[in-house]
Amino acid sequence: MPLYLGLDSSTQSLTAIVLEAGSGRRRVVFESSIAFDDAFPQYGTRHGVLPSDDAAMAVSPPLMWADALELMMDRVAKSGVDLQRLAAVSGSAQQHGSVYLSAAAATGLASLDPARPLADQVAPMLARKVSPIWMDSSTSAECAEIEAAVGGERALAQHTGSRAFERFTAAQIRKFAKQDPGGYAATDRVHLVSSFLASLLTGAHAPMDPGDGSGMNLMDLGACQWWPPAVDSTATGLAAKLPPITPAAASVGTLSPYWQQRFGFPAARVIAWSGDNPCSLVGVGLVREGRLAISLGTSDTVFGLMREPRVDETGTGHVFGAPTGDYMGLTCFKNGSLARERVRDQFRLSWEEFSGILRRTPAGNAGRIMLPWFEPEITPTVLTPGVRRLGFTDQDVAANVRGVIEAQQMAMALHSRWMNVKIDSIHATGGAAANRDILQVMADVFGATVYQLQVGNSAALGAALMALHGDAAAEGRRLPWDEVIKEFVEPIADSALKPNAEHHGLYRDLIETYASHERKALL
Numbered sequence: 001m002p003l004y005l006g007l008d009s010s011t012q013s014l015t016a017i018v019l020e021a022g023s024g025r026r027r028v029v030f031e032s033s034i035a036f037d038d039a040f041p042q043y044g045t046r047h048g049v050l051p052s053d054d055a056a057m058a059v060s061p062p063l064m065w066a067d068a069l070e071l072m073m074d075r076v077a078k079s080g081v082d083l084q085r086l087a088a089v090s091g092s093a094q095q096h097g098s099v100y101l102s103a104a105a106a107t108g109l110a111s112l113d114p115a116r117p118l119a120d121q122v123a124p125m126l127a128r129k130v131s132p133i134w135m136d137s138s139t140s141a142e143c144a145e146i147e148a149a150v151g152g153e154r155a156l157a158q159h160t161g162s163r164a165f166e167r168f169t170a171a172q173i174r175k176f177a178k179q180d181p182g183g184y185a186a187t188d189r190v191h192l193v194s195s196f197l198a199s200l201l202t203g204a205h206a207p208m209d210p211g212d213g214s215g216m217n218l219m220d221l222g223a224c225q226w227w228p229p230a231v232d233s234t235a236t237g238l239a240a241k242l243p244p245i246t247p248a249a250a251s252v253g254t255l256s257p258y259w260q261q262r263f264g265f266p267a268a269r270v271i272a273w274s275g276d277n278p279c280s281l282v283g284v285g286l287v288r289e290g291r292l293a294i295s296l297g298t299s300d301t302v303f304g305l306m307r308e309p310r311v312d313e314t315g316t317g318h319v320f321g322a323p324t325g326d327y328m329g330l331t332c333f334k335n336g337s338l339a340r341e342r343v344r345d346q347f348r349l350s351w352e353e354f355s356g357i358l359r360r361t362p363a364g365n366a367g368r369i370m371l372p373w374f375e376p377e378i379t380p381t382v383l384t385p386g387v388r389r390l391g392f393t394d395q396d397v398a399a400n401v402r403g404v405i406e407a408q409q410m411a412m413a414l415h416s417r418w419m420n421v422k423i424d425s426i427h428a429t430g431g432a433a434a435n436r437d438i439l440q441v442m443a444d445v446f447g448a449t450v451y452q453l454q455v456g457n458s459a460a461l462g463a464a465l466m467a468l469h470g471d472a473a474a475e476g477r478r479l480p481w482d483e484v485i486k487e488f489v490e491p492i493a494d495s496a497l498k499p500n501a502e503h504h505g506l507y508r509d510l511i512e513t514y515a516s517h518e519r520k521a522l523l
C-alpha cells in the first residue's frame with residue numbers, strides 16, 4: 001500500500017504528515033513538527049522571523065528552512081515507516097516569501113554531496129542571505145510604482161488577482177533590485193519558499209504552481225502564465241529569473257540521489273509544491289464551492305473555492321489558483337494568533353481562563369469595540385500599528401478578551417463579503433480552532449454552523465493529498481478530488497457549533513458599527 005508525504009514549511013515550523021492510502025485503508029501513519037526557534041537557535045529567529053527594529057520589516061534565513069527540511073527527512077526515515085512504499089512527496093509553504101539563488105545553484109543542486117549537511121551546500125548558492133516573508137510591509141513605494149506602471153490597481157487586480165500588496169513577491173523583488181542592484185544582478189533564479197524547497201528535493205530548479213505563483217502580483221490568473229507588463233514593471237531582466245509555471249499538482253521530478261543515499265529514500269515522485277493557503281483548501285475539504293474555511297494561525301485567513309476568478313472590487317482580497325485547477329478567494333489578517341496571545345499574555349491568562357471569560361461575558365461586549373491592530377495589519381492596510389478600544393481601557397480584562405475575538409471575527413465576516421460565497425458551513429482549522437469558545441463567536445458572527453476538523457495541520461495534510469492526487473495523475477489515473485479527500489478530511493463527529501440566532505442578529509448590526517469605526521480610523 002503506497003505512502004504519501006506532505007510537508008508544510010510555515011512561518012514558525014516545519015510539519016510532516018505521511019498518509020497510507022490504498023484500497024480499504026486510508027490513515028495518517030506519521031505526523032511530526034519542528035519549531036524553528038527551538039531546533040535552530042543559531043539563526044536567532046523569534047517565531048521564525050529575524051528580529052528587526054523596524055516593525056515593517058520581516059525576513060527569515062532560507063538556510064534555516066533547508067536545515068529543517070533535512071532534519072525532518074531524517075526523522076521520517078527513522079520513524080519506522082516503510083520508506084520503500086513512499087510513492088510521492090509534495091509540500092506547502094508560507095506564501096509570498098522569496099529566495100534568491102545565484103547561477104551556482106543549477107550545478108550545486110544537481111551535485112549535492114550525500115556525505116554533507118544540506119544547508120552548508122546551499123549557502124554558496126544564495127545571492128541574498130535572507131528571504132523577505134509575508135509579514136513584511138515595507139514596500140508601499142514599490143507597490144505604487146508597479147501599479148502606476150501597469151495602468152493602475154484595477155488593471156493589476158484584473159490580471160493577477162490582487163492589487164499590489166506589500167508582502168506580495170513583485171514589490172519585494174523590486175525593493176531588492178533597487179536597494180541592492182549587485183545582489184539582484186547576481187540572482188539567476190527567484191524562487192518562492194515552495195519552489196525553493198521542491199528544488200532541494202529534486203536536485204534541480206523546480207517550477208512554481210499557479211496557487212503560489214498567484215501570490216506574486218506577476219501571474220496572469222486566466223492563462224496561469226507570467227503577465228509580461230507586471231514582470232517588466234517589477235525589475236529589469238526579471239522574466240529570465242522566474243521559474244516556469246507548471247499545472248497544479250503536476251509531477252516535477254523525483255527525490256534526488258542526495259535523499260536516496262543520505263537517508264535511504266526511494267526515487268519517489270515530487271509533486272509541485274504550493275502555498276499554505278491553497279494546500280489548506282484541500283486539507284480542509286473545500287474541493288467544491290459553497291463552504292468557507294477559516295484558518296486561525298499566525299495569520300488568520302478566510303477562504304473559499306471559486307470556479308471562476310471573481311476579483312475583489314474593494315481591493316482587500318486575493319484570488320489564487322487552487323490545487324484542484326479551480327480558483328480560491330482569500331482574505332488574510334496579520335493580527336491572528338499574535339493578537340490573541342498579546343491579550344492573553346498581558347493579563348497572564350491561561351487559554352482555559354481566556355475561554356472562561358468568553359463563556360461568562362455577553363455577546364456583543366455591551367457595544368464596546370476593539371480594532372485589534374497590535375501589529376501592522378494587512379486587511380485593512382494599517383502600516384502603523386495601534387490598538388483602538390472604543391468604550392473600555394487596556395486594563396479591563398473581560399472587555400479586552402471578548403473585544404479581540406469579536407473584532408477578529410467581525411473583520412473576517414466584513415472582508416469576505418466580496419467572495420459572494422453562500423455560507424452554510426465553515427470548516428475551522430489552525431491552532432486556535434481547538435478553542436470551541438472562540439468558534440462559538442465565529443458561528444454567531446457569521447450565522448453559520450462551524451465544524452472542527454480532525455487534523456490540525458491542514459496545510460501539511462493538503463500537501464500529502466496533493467502528492468496522492470499528483471501521483472495518480474502522473475500514472476494516467478484521474479482520481480476525483482472527492483475521492484482524494486475521502487476519510488482523511490472529516491469534521492470531528494459532534495463538533496458542529498450552531499449559531500445562536502439572537503446573537504447573530506446582534507452581530508449583524510454591530511458589524512456595521514465595526515465597519516464605520518474601521519473607516520474612521522483609516523482616515
Ligand code: XUL
Nearest residue numbers: 094095134276299301332
Ligand atoms: C496569505 C498570507 C499568509 C501566509 C502565511 O496571503 O500572507 O497566510 O501564507 O503563511
